[in-house]
Amino acid sequence: MTSFRLPTGGLVDRNTTLRFQFDAKSFTGHAGDSLASALLANGVSLMGRSFKYHRPRGAVTGGSAEPNALVELRTGARREPNTRATMVELFEGLEAKSQNRWPSLEFDVGAINQLASPLLVAGFYYKTFMWPKAFWEKIYEPLIRRAAGLGSAVHAPDPDSYEKIYGHCDLLVIGGGAAGLMAALTAGRAGARVMIADEHARLGGALLGENETINGKPSIQWVQEALAELASMKEVTILPRTTVFGWFDGNIYGALERVNDHVATPPEYEPRQRYWRIAAKAAILATGAEERPLVFGNNDRPGVMQASAMRGLANRYGVAAGKSVVVFTNNHSGYATARDLTAAGVNVAALIDSRANAPKLNAGKVPVLKGAVVSDVEGSRNVKSVRVVNADGGVEEIACDAVAMSGGFSPVVHLSCHRGLKPVWNEKLAAFLPPDTGKELVAAGAAAGNMTLAAALADGAEKAAKLLTALGFKPKTAKPPQADGEPYAVSPLWSVQSQHKAFVDFQNDVTAKDLPLAAREGYKDVELAKRYTTLGMATDQGKLSNVNGIALLAGATGKSIAQVGTTTFRPNYTPVSFGAFAGPFTGHHFNPVRKTPMHAWAEEQGAVFVEAGLWYRPQWFPRAGEKGWLESVTREVLAARNSVGVCDVSTLGKIDIQGPDAGEFLNRVYCNGWSTLEVGKARYGLMLREDGVVFDDGTTSRLGPDHFFMTTTTANAARVLTHLEFCHQALWPELDVQYVSVTEQWGQMAIAGPKARATLQKLVDGITLNDETFPYMAARPVQIMGGIPARLFRISFSGEHAYELSVPADYADAVIRAVMHAGAEFNITPYGTEALSVMRIEKGHVAGGELNGNTTAADLGLGRMMSTKKDYIGRMMATREGMTRADREVFVGIRPIGQGQKLSAGAHILNVGDKVSLEADQGYITAVAYSPMLESWIGLALVQRGNKRHGEKVRVFDGLRGQHYDAELCDPVHFDPENRRLHV
Amino acid sequence: MSDQAQLRRIHTLGKHYVPGRYGKPVATPGIRISMVHPVSIVSIITRAGKTKLLDAAMLSKFGAELPHPGGTMQGRAVTFYWCGAEQYFAVATGMAEGALYDALRQAAGDLASFSDQSHARMMLKVEGPAARKLLAKGTPVDLHPNIFPEDGSAVTQMAHVGVHLAADGPNGFVLSVFRGFGESFWEWLTSQAAEFGYEVR
């Protein structure tokens, strides 16, 4: 086939020259060309290789349904596999490579699969590769995986950026062709908010490729006038290069705007693509119809194209698909291709109309053979001739180098079937029409089966007017534009007796024989046949093949097409990049960062930060010369234990709870009691889930008769607030209680150690801190530094004499520097979460590791906190047999036996002498630390009947890290069990 | 509060907030962003059955009743933004630390629960011809002038962060987020404003 640029015609800008490369060979094209049209203009018709048989393939369509002409577009980190050459707008310096071939497109070793094709029928792989067993992972599968896939993706991060945006409109018009433009005009003129989207760079849809007239003018001129009017309307948004890829609940549509895919690299500040989520009151599905191939021998050769695509090449791109063309059609539209190609100076050798009773239609001077069929194309890398079987059975050979085929039109129903409805078979149109999708989405034009231009224009206006009236607008019903053009009629021709393989699904190489084979083997349902043959499972998702395949399956199973039905239509209508869905929320921006008001100070102190939920918290503060984190952490612990340490605890959840029923509310969400808590005091609280398992813990202070201040763990802060909201609003709306997060109003720091009080005394105004004025668990507003309103809590997670100072966040930076200054004489030392963890493990306090979502209060040694005098969340379920059985894993301390032996969290506990097995499992280690105070590794664990086994020697199993060692269970309070340091 | 006088309130963006022109170099910036700081913010939650009494108290003390759901009411030197069922933000500038909180408690101590949030939120003003398109990259709330009223006040989310959003003049909005997210939200907002050209005031 030698395709070529026609001397005149097309919408391309012939004054521009754009240089591009395909498989390292250089060519030129014009602005307005697609990569496919530019290649064809340069006589290149071989563009790809099919998936299984590696057959030579060229472009068969002119748009996004393209199954064959897939290329790797661009190079380096911007390489995009499987890009449809028919949808790539040519740009200067474009580079593309063919796919799925080795060593080259012309000489592809994979083509030998065609020799084995008798073996490689549908589903062959289910029947073999089973012997010898080990060969599968070693030999068979690696070979299959290397042969599979089309293009190759690059393993480098994407340099481009992507955006997300919400859209709102009264009417969304999907498709900018005749019906779509009329719908948008009708709505725009009625003052509605309209969005009109079209997947191509230019709106106009099929009109761009047709030679039709509207109101006596070329349809392209009408399109320009319509677009100009729409552009002048303030409330109309025109979105070219935008595919509405999915219809979702709430009449929400997903759309992909290819903002900068038509240029080499996106300009600065602009995204490559923008992902829209459009909430529409109503929408018009004006997506047109897709032309079906016909199923005859070698119908997959480069040069065989949809008839509409071939006339589109001439009318839109000024390119002829070949020197001598044969048109093969079972409907009226084939005649337009004959006329347009003849007008463009291309020889149309014959028009084969399979309908013996076809009416007299205008084919110009092209000879028409009625009741005839093309049984086979001859030629491999391009078309040489066609074998025609006439109505009387006689056979003749017609030389040609291109075949335009038309098997009728399938309305593009996809979106209308994305929410569970099935399309409806229409016998007269031999096509599936959209289901009734109510007032949310209404099909118009060819998508609704109106196959002529005049009908499409009228339908677009009428359907839009109906929707707008329902929305309360008053659209003017002007007379629709006048358009001539042929009527449309089709009589189905699902396949032709052929000598060569006849293809149904081009990309997955599904042939006409594969459907009867599937039916014969029991895969009769359309879904089973699809999965067994992979019909419609390629990157074009059956846009060209599904209806032909369904018809062949109907024939093979003796059912009607309506009975066979369609497989499920699913988003995305055409593939959408991962990057578009992710938008800006990738890499470091995957989740927002939350910083405490003392973050900058911690950075200055050289903190190493760790993620804590969305927060960053200092983990430790390394100093020059320290050989690793353990050395830094040990120093921090010793400083706090022996002098004074300061730690940023701002990330704790803080909830202000007020109102007459605040106390009662706490009683119902905590398992321990609150009515006896005096103003100015704090109390440790334990919160259960309704299933009786521990949910969260923290201290709550009473700041006034009806004013409490609750703290939660960092991890559960949001979940606890949500839980309070549920309990109040859904369970006990009668309670007069109000609560709001104040987590970020307060910067909070723990000041712990023997010199903590002396340090704080320098800052606190008007109080001499001692056990009377500020006893253990005191919690009161204070004033510091001559005027800053603060709150002071005498609470201790470290087990030291400690306070938590809370100041309004904007002052926190200055206050912690003042604290550091005040504590300088005591060598005050910042400590991080690791040191905090060492100290809480030394003191046997429970934390995240122990609140693992399966432990009860009793398991944690806190059973006595569970009140029996009041109802609270979780009380009843906590009494179940399994929750109180004796052999539950309970909280216990653990120490290694043997000098220098480390402990490892996640190791399991076995009785000494027991064989390693899950049945023998006694529990596991939840947390470990090196304790500088005991100069030994210590840990906490959950062990069956652990509280009764202090002093018992056990075997620790850590096979995962190849270590097993002995240890001893003990009291979880490893250090200062009498808590003397708290009260010193 | 003498010492506190030199202790200025440090807003969450610190050195990241640098006035100037950024993004696409266009003649007039599509977006102008400014920080509202320092600011007094107090959350108000009406106590059971006290709605009318609270409105009366607010009217007498501050010259405005509390707004209907989704609304804003301008009082004397204080603005009330709706931000939840029977829940509001009282916002004022130029007041001393804790002054607005005290004034509200004094006016209606047992009619509602008040919590000082003055340091809890980063508050920004976003104005300009492209303000609506910028914010549409974050919130699903329809900000079209015919839909989102001049006194609109909404609680929504943008870029995975909770946001309170209110109309502020014909082409302006005031937004606030938890201060901890300030820097992260700022990075997202300014990255999305780049294509319009924006000015930080």
Place this chain on the structure above:
Amino acid sequence: MTYSVFSLLKNAVTGHKNWAPAWRDPAPKPAYDVIIVGGGGHGLATAYYLAKVHGITNVAVLEKSWLGSGNIGRNTTIIRSNYLFPGNNPFYEWSMKLWEGLEQDFNFNAMVSQRGVLNLYHSDAQRDAYARRGNAMHMHGVDAELLDEQGVRDMYPFFNFDDARFPIRGGLLQRRGGTVRHDAVAWGYARGADSRGVDVIQNCEVTGIRIEKGVVKGVETNRGYIACNKLGLAAAGNSSEVAKMAGLKLPIESHVLQAFVSEAIKPFIDGVVTYGAGHFYVSQSDKGGLVFGGDIDGYNSYARRGNLPTVEHVIEAGVSMIPAISRVRVLRSWGGIMDMSMDGSPIIDKTDVKGLYLNAGWCYGGFKATPASGWCFAHTIAKDEAHKLSAAYRLDRFKRGFAIDEKGMGAQPNLH
């Protein structure tokens, strides 16, 4: 006719005209010893093992639509046995053992590919949790390795190690985990059961369960009443509605889990990887598509389709884990119906009705359990007692306080 390269060659010569159907298409008989409701993976496997292990062949599998049309036909094909609790680990390991011999057992290439399952972790807490899980696996003789960051980098250098919001610190690897061609599992079991005399009856929907004096008698269907001595319910995705026919209310809510496939590309990622800092997991099928998913949408649904917020949530995590997939394109999304149980673990048990057995609650982990579920449910039905391996999966465990809650999220189905 056994499937092999020889039978393939023999039939190639005759243009594949003589292949026998993989299963018959029988009309329902008036009565059977055992009726299984649900022609999905678990139902067909149960029938297969009833016939093969217990010699019970007077069995019917009733499928309301085409066989394998449920979750077996729409999942992300992952198999693994990296479970924590004693009630789960042995069961899933037995399933792995069955997978390893399945193709030779039912003479159908289901492409059981053990290319490894790697669960990434991003914090010390996650490392410790995976250490606990990996050690539990070792204690049952199951393979598990704890990789540090370098270990993960060696396997997948193109993951996001430099600009991550939650840096990858390591991963728990089960090399024996991998993927299986899901449809082929249904077809293999159907063919194996059918060849041993089991009636696999498609387009036969159960509309009622007849019980007299606490004993099951048979089922009403759209193709008439069929009597039975024993009735096994294996209708995942519809368990509650079917159980209601027997007056049973279950600790289950049905949820939609979306899954996705990309356009087919050349080999890009070798094994199965799950992200620890967000809901995303991925593997590449033998056809070249990246098969991935993440979390359920979160609301009750029988619609087998989900919505955009979850798509974005999953893909944000995916691109954050693998920046290089940004330019690859998502071809297709689908949804399955997950029976989310109140503790994330399944139910294989007798019921208060004599002769009525229940297999349900598989959440989104049912595919990997298919062989062992069939094995243990067949045993439960044949012997009228729980199999040792599935003894923990009792229906009354919630009432007695013996939840098997691997994630520790409590009595809210959509959190498991």
Place this chain on the structure above:
Amino acid sequence: MRIHCPYCGERPAEEFTFQGDADVRRPQGNEPSQMDEWFDYVYLRENPRGRMKEYWHHSGGCRSWLIVERDTDSHEVFGVTAARERKLSPQRKRAS
């Protein structure tokens, strides 16, 4: 999917968080004899294929808990009320 919050108006589903069946009532009292009632409340679900009342939380908005009546097959939303406004319907009968 869009939910009409009684306070905020129509918002898309990503601003909300689903919890579960709202047609359940927390029992009054903790007597051992009430274990069946509690077990039904905490663990058993109708899980209908069709219309049901559900707890949703407007977590990305006004933080109200809502009772949404929705069809689990078509995802159509029929009505939304605030949980706090709900007149607590009489105790629902446990499944027979």
